[in-house]
Amino acid sequence: MMGRKRMAVAGDRPAITWRSGVLSSLTSEELRELFRYLVLSRGLEERLEHLLKQGQVVGDLYDGRGQEATVVGSAFALEEGDWLAPSLREMGALLTRGLDPRMLLLQYLARDGSPSAGRDKSHHVTIPHLGLLGPIGPLGAQLCVLNGVALAFRLRGERRVCLTYLGDGASRTGAAHEGLNLAAVQRLPLVVILIHNRWAFATRSDQQAAVADWIDVAAAYGVSAASVDGNDVLHVYDETRRAVDRARRGDGVTLIVAETYRMYGHAQHDAQEYVPEADLHEWRARDPIDLFERYLIDSGFESRPSLAVVKEAARRELSAAVEEALSAPMPEPEGARFRTVEGERIPVPWTRRAAVYEDLGQPASTRP
Amino acid sequence: MSDSKIESGRQNRPPTGQEAERGTKETTYLEAIREAMWEEMTTDPTVFLLGEDVGTYGGAFKITEGFLDEFGPERIIDTPISEAAIVGAAIGAAHMGFKPIAEMQFIDFIAPAFDMIVNFAAKVRYRTGVGAPLVIRGPCGGGAHAGPFHSQNVESYFANVAGLKMVAPATARDAKGLLRAAIRDPDPVLYFEHKYLYRRIKEELPIDEEIIVPLGAARTHRPGSDLTIVTYGAMVYKAEEAASRISEEDGAELEVLDLRTLRPLDTSTIVESVKRTGRVLIVHEAPRFGGFAGEIASQICEEAFEWLDAPIRRVTALDTPVPFAPPLEEYYLPQTADIVDAARWMLAY
Numbered sequence: 015m016m017g018r019k020r021m022a023v024a025g026d027r028p029a030i031t032w033r034s035g036v037l038s039s040l041t042s043e044e045l046r047e048l049f050r051y052l053v054l055s056r057g058l059e060e061r062l063e064h065l066l067k068q069g070q071v072v073g074d075l076y077d078g079r080g081q082e083a084t085v086v087g088s089a090f091a092l093e094e095g096d097w098l099a100p101s102l103r104e105m106g107a108l109l110t111r112g113l114d115p116r117m118l119l120l121q122y123l124a125r126d127g128s129p130s131a132g133r134d135k136s137h138h139v140t141i142p143h144l145g146l147l148g149p150i151g152p153l154g155a156q157l158c159v160l161n162g163v164a165l166a167f168r169l170r171g172e173r174r175v176c177l178t179y180l181g182d183g184a185s186r187t188g189a190a191h192e193g194l195n196l197a198a199v200q201r202l203p204l205v206v207i208l209i210h211n212r213w214a215f216a217t218r219s220d221q222q223a224a225v226a227d228w229i230d231v232a233a234a235y236g237v238s239a240a241s242v243d244g245n246d247v248l249h250v251y252d253e254t255r256r257a258v259d260r261a262r263r264g265d266g267v268t269l270i271v272a273e274t275y276r277m278y279g280h281a282q283h284d285a286q287e288y289v290p291e292a293d294l295h296e297w298r299a300r301d302p303i304d305l306f307e308r309y310l311i312d313s314g315f316e317s318r319p320s321l322a323v324v325k326e327a328a329r330r331e332l333s334a335a336v337e338e339a340l341s342a343p344m345p346e347p348e349g350a351r352f353r354t355v356e357g358e359r360i361p362v363p364w365t366r367r368a369a370v371y372e373d374l375g376q377p378a379s380t381r382p
Numbered sequence: 383m384s385d386s387k388i389e390s391g392r393q394n395r396p397p398t399g400q401e402a403e404r405g406t407k408e409t410t411y412l413e414a415i416r417e418a419m420w421e422e423m424t425t426d427p428t429v430f431l432l433g434e435d436v437g438t439y440g441g442a443f444k445i446t447e448g449f450l451d452e453f454g455p456e457r458i459i460d461t462p463i464s465e466a467a468i469v470g471a472a473i474g475a476a477h478m479g480f481k482p483i484a485e486m487q488f489i490d491f492i493a494p495a496f497d498m499i500v501n502f503a504a505k506v507r508y509r510t511g512v513g514a515p516l517v518i519r520g521p522c523g524g525g526a527h528a529g530p531f532h533s534q535n536v537e538s539y540f541a542n543v544a545g546l547k548m549v550a551p552a553t554a555r556d557a558k559g560l561l562r563a564a565i566r567d568p569d570p571v572l573y574f575e576h577k578y579l580y581r582r583i584k585e586e587l588p589i590d591e592e593i594i595v596p597l598g599a600a601r602t603h604r605p606g607s608d609l610t611i612v613t614y615g616a617m618v619y620k621a622e623e624a625a626s627r628i629s630e631e632d633g634a635e636l637e638v639l640d641l642r643t644l645r646p647l648d649t650s651t652i653v654e655s656v657k658r659t660g661r662v663l664i665v666h667e668a669p670r671f672g673g674f675a676g677e678i679a680s681q682i683c684e685e686a687f688e689w690l691d692a693p694i695r696r697v698t699a700l701d702t703p704v705p706f707a708p709p710l711e712e713y714y715l716p717q718t719a720d721i722v723d724a725a726r727w728m729l730a731y
Binding site: 193 | 430456457461462464466467468469470471472473475476477478479480482494497498501502505506507508509511512513544545657688689
């Protein structure tokens with residue numbers, strides 16, 4: 015179907031490796047698609063950084079740049095009807111699952127038309143028709159909830175698969191332990207990508223767990239395990255695809271440890287002075303988009319101009335999306351009282367007497 | 383329904399000949415909970431149960447005995463000791479159109495699931511528009527000499543969290559009807575069943591009537607004109623005892639309101655009663671500080687202050703953990719005499 019040759023790479027470590035089984039299952043269109051999601055994700059986060067500095071993004075940004083291969087490659091291995099729950103740096107996974115960048119921009123700008131209608135931040139979005147389950151602030155919890163989605167698939171006899179992400183930090187939460195363990199004993203159709211990006215906020219991963227190799231944590235749960243180069247999108251895709259197939263066959267959970275590096279601090283407010291510059295230098299040289307671009311060109315799948323066309327299309331798409339998001343209105347303040355679901359205003363708290371708050375400040379009626 | 387199951391007592395107990403004749407069946411509070419789940423699971427394939435020891439053992443209190451045989455391991459799921467994972471899985475399945483019942487072996491064990499309940503289940507419809515119609519139920523309450531970790535009443539831990547509903551039945555009828563309504567409700571419902579009432583409360587329930595008790599409506603347990611006791615759960619019976627004693631000894635008539643649902647709170651029924659009696663005593667088994675009584679008193683002050691003829695008073699447990707030794711626990715828990723004393727003070731005010 016396609017040319018197959020092992021990459022010859024300059025330097026002492028492989029830039030990106032060719033792995034049997036990957037290219038035979040990806041068409042050249044799919045390779046280009048992978049590249050598109052990588053650059054779209056990178057571009058969107060660059061735009062968001064810019065918008066944050068302009069005071070348009072509300073709150074903060076948890077930057078996923080540098081980890082795009084891990085999230086795009088894994089999300090790309092899912093099929094329609096599968097579900098995915100992001101953690102906090104998985105912009106590329108949401109885009110890969112079909113979420114319109116405009117929706118993400120509206121969400122970060124806290125605008126009315128956003129998936130959460132301004133009620134929640136960042137990529138906390140649950141969109142059933144895209145199979146997206148939003149996380150909550152305390153990470154790891156989404157794994158427990160995703161188990162329920164997987165349980166529902168099984169109860170209905172559907173061969174659908176769930177996938178989620180845990181950072182090395184989030185993987186140490188009680189929820190992550192409980193969730194992974196329940197999924198394992200129930201043999202749920204679940205794939206967990208453990209993103210070993212070396213930092214959980216300002217705490218090193220060797221302060222999170224005393225394992226020499228993070229793949230060792232899988233043994234405690236009795237699940238299948240794999241380790242991947244998280245900056246090699248094809249490696250990530252390949253192992254995730256195997257795990258997804260295994261889950262779909264009914265062979266249970268796989269934990270994939272993706273080795274990568276957090277490049278931009280916990281969030282934009284964090285200048286990460288505690289991160290050794292040598293580490294950043296080393297990993298910057300292994301930027302996942304540069305690696306894949308070089309690979310596509312060197313292996314003859316794409317030319318530099320053809321990839322430039324992809325980049326330009328993504329740039330245009332994002333420019334239009336930013337313009338549209340900036341013109342969207344903020345939610346009406348009194349919208350804080352309710353959530354509209356399918357046209358119905360549901361008051362919060364879910365009480366028949368939500369209207370009592372309107373009466374505050376008014377004197378109570380007097381005794382006759 | 384096979385005969386062998388009936389003989390082994392693992393099926394719901396069918397009415398006796400006499401019961402069938404009179405059209406009612408003697409039902410304990412525990413049986414009412416069991417029957418509510420059994421009936422909902424029988425009629426609705428989206429209802430399923432997960433929790434610790436609910437299957438093979440039939441639940442720590444044998445509420446779900448026979449469920450595994452009847453409904454199979456797919457719908458009666460014995461889980462690891464992982465309350466967060468139990469509630470989390472229930473939320474996810476609820477997103478997908480199921481109506482899960484998550485059992486806490488003791489309601490005290492809800493603490494490890496706190497994040498799942500207050501941060502995930504309670505907020506998810508508001509945040510995302512996608513609801514989580516699940517029930518989390520478990521045995522609460524003291525009087526069983528079970529110590530600090532098997533006796534608590536946890537409603538106030540959750541009272542400040544928008545998006546949760548909470549029920550606490552006192553009667554077998556309400557235990558059944560509220561659970562069925564809770565299972566059908568589109569939002570997360572915490573269902574607090576009082577373990578002291580499990581086998582002590584027996585009622586004749588109609589055999590042919592489908593018992594469903596809507597959430598959010600209080601019930602007048604005993605009508606009266608001189609003072610309103612607002613209470614719920616096992617305290618309904620202590621309040622009733624106090625009301626009988628005061629009726630006999632003082633000639634005053636106390637109204638006992640059983641809230642049944644704690645959230646949404648039926649403020650209008652409380653206010654209507656207070657406006658009639660002019661005096662309100664709030665009784666609950668949970669500790670006083672930050673307890674439900676504080677919220678109820680505030681609402682009465684906002685809506686019926688001018689009708690009050692005496693200060694609002696509270697009879698509650700102590701602000702301590704639930705002690706273990708029987709004399710300590712008895713001292714800790716609100717007793718009938720405490721209610722009588724408080725009511726007399728108010729009547730004399």
